[in-house]
Amino acid sequence: MTERKGPILFRPYTAFSGMRKAFEMGNAKVLATVKDAGLRGRGGAGFPTAMKWKFALDDISKDHQDYSKDRFIICNADEGEPGTFKDRVLLEEQLGLLLEGMLIAGYTIRASTGIIFLRGEYNYMWDQIKGTILRWRAEGMLGENLDGKGFDFDIHIRMGAGAYVCGEETALIESMEGYRGEPRNRPPFPVNAGFNKRPTVVNNVETLCQLPHILNEGADWFKKIGTEESTGSKLLSISGDCSKPGVYEVPFGVTIQAVLELAGAVGIKAVQVGGASGICLSAHEFDRTICFEDVPTGGSIIIFNTTRNMREVLVNFLGFFMEESCGQCTPCRYGTECLLDGILQLSRGECSDEYLSELLDLSDSMAIASKCGLGQSVANPFRSIIERFRGEIYHG
């Protein structure tokens, strides 16, 4: 295993080759290849990419004036999960791969518009991204009739404004439409009624960057990397108590222990996998593997050594959720505050064992009652940290 430059995303690559390959194959074959490759969304939830595309492609029930102008491919570059910074590296170093990935996705679902929803804090990249888009347009890589058969495609950038919840795809779309970033009810899903109520596919930066390679090298090549249900590689953003923090590309199925060794981490008592909304693992579980079958992650790995107080970690996460909840649904808006308040009571010695059980119960309810993934995932750190570090939670 090599450091950082892993098996897929940073391998040598000829510009525009994936896109040309796609035009050669035609969109049905591209879809079949991506499906065969088993590509799943890299944002954390792991939804099969080809299935999402198929839903959008199949949505022809609306009275579309112009079929392709009425559908969108959105690149979710609102990387906001605490401890995640891998998309930033892709945006800075592999922008061509991303744009090409968007083009391939757009070609497949017959969309003529791609939009990059860029995290507010990444506004310093605007010039670079915009410049590349303009150059591509000038070179005829974006614009009209790209495949010689009438496929038009262009890419635009929209800026996020710093809300964590806008990483959730329907909140992202609300934000793009100019409203408060609040998740929508589903169904209907964005693939049927997304941006401007039109079929919309939202893919993560990393997902899109995989596409040119999959087309070039083939599904079989891709499937050889990773595990059965989690094919390919994953970018990890490793931070915390280690000597070599940074972004690493690893094949799916790698153990936590291997990741710790990679990052030069010793004397570790806990690893938070998947950021604030992920779960916390303790030392005896470091043989568990990073993949959708076992421990999924959008990329964030936060390492805690024995000097860290896990109650403080939990308080930090809960404070984050309390602030970043969009505030529209009751369990998330009030639940996050209630959990945090409970832990603070605990630290003052004012919280009983019974009340802590009530709070654990509450977190379970939040997981099934909240409107979107944000509220639903608060239980992950809450339950996993309390269960594994009960002593620390009680006594500090």
Next chain:
Amino acid sequence: MGNLSNFESSRIPSSHLQQQIDATGKADVEIAINGKKLTVPYGTSILNATRLVGVKIPTLCSHDDLCVVGVCRLCLVEVEGQKTLQAACAYPITASINIRTHTTKVRKARRHVLDLMLRNHYGECYACRRNHKCQLQDRAKEHGVDFFRFGHIKEKRFEEDLSSYAVVRDPDKCVLCYRCVRTCIDMQEVGVLEFINRGFETQVSTFMNKPLAEVICVNCGQCINRCPTGALRANDPSDKVWRAIEDPEKHVIMQTAPAPRACIGEEFGLEAGHSLTRELNTAIRMIGFDQVFDTNFAADLTIMEESAELLTRLKDALVEGKDIPLPMITSCSPGWVKFCEHFYPDQLDHLSTCKSPQQMFGALLKTYYAEKSGINPANIVTVALMPCSAKKFECNRPEMQDSGHKDVDYGLTTREMAQMIKECGIHLPDLDREDFDHPLGLGSGAGLIFGATGGVMEAAIRTAYEIVTGREVPFEGLNVTPVRGMEGIREASILIENPVEEWKFLAGVELKVAIAHGTANAKKIMELVKAGKADYHFIEIMACPGGCLGGGGAPIPTNDEIRRKRAEALYKEDASLEVRKSHENAEIDQIYEEFLGEPLGERSHRLLHTHYTPRGKRIGD
């Protein structure tokens, strides 16, 4: 079975919160609810489907008048195969699914949601206007809440906003159900209320967090009618009314509008649609008011003035060729007037210069009545019972002092009146029926139907047509049915044939009218007016859906069915009256003879007509 999907219930599909389900050409879906099989139309919400099997799922953010948001998370149900619970109100059925409505998981989650709301809901029920009329309280009771599982907030977090004459906001009681926001943005298209801040700090507020009096609130109070808790209420002047009643110096006069009389029974447990007009007279006297008059009298007066104004405008335009603003638009609804001042400040000359019946009445009470009864107008206190919160603002307009005093001292809503009656230990429906005081106590059926959308138009047509042709309107039983109904915008026309000599120029003219209720519909009409594309002669606009009977001061709850029943009550009462045309009201003849002279005469002009303020949308800068 009809359309069971309330996903299209929003009048204006502009809401970003609303997701439409396209059900055209889709077959019905077979589902199971708690094991019971049934078939529902594609796109039916789970909430509506469960009603078919006799299950009433608890809701809070859902409201029949509003689009779906699915934020309170009380109506959660289990859908087999889904990892998370689903909000029944926001889940359109598009596939065959098994639904469970009260599993342990569901009940526990609902209870937790309630517990969280109660933790953050400041105040005690018995110190709240909405005690016994609160949906949060209802839900707590249904769920057997007998302790605060997660504690209960002890300190106020927010300040009450008491700046507005019409609407008071108490954010500490807000459960953030989005109803007021949807009402203001989607239903009324005013857009004063929105969510601000994020996460736990989220609250409902105005742009730049300004007080209500300093934003473009039109005071319609529709938000109050839809608030499930006590977070929104009307600005209640009843303490001042009580003081006046107890002051021996003061001569306190009540005028009652038609809509409150048709609705107030609901506050005493009656079904919607029972008028208690004369029982109310008895109650008002029992409370201690000195006189009780009928606002319908002033409504008749409005019709006399407004018909004359319309005909004069028509004459000026059609005969004299003057550049007269047409269509003329009614000005009875103070919510609509303020809406027009904010949103269409350059179109104000379309508004009739007639004051609303409330304000005409006030001006007459402190002039004509004072003179006639020999009471110093400074000692007269005039109170108006209205279905309306905007009336509170209207009576405080600086220009409404043509009598030399504040023409109308206080506006009471139907709810506040009911409160005063209850405080006296009176059960309204049990009372004997008493007549109004006279003069100024006779109102025609035409004045009465002012309370329903289309009513002013119908009353005006009954009078104007007869003035012009010398004949009664050509409708059976005087019922001008084309202008009735609950459609948001309605159009009608009436051909003028064989007019009397004075109005010969109108021969063969097709008089075109339109009616709109709810400010969102007003906006649609006004865009036409602004573009010069509205070829109507006369338009009636009411700020509230359904007209006054759906007013912001009307009993809570409100929905389409309730509004229809209230309208039926008004039309039924109109049909039962002897005098049904404003110009046949003998007391109207009397006041013109004794005091006013003639419609649009000098005194009328001074006391009964007004002007408007182009306010625009930028305020206070």
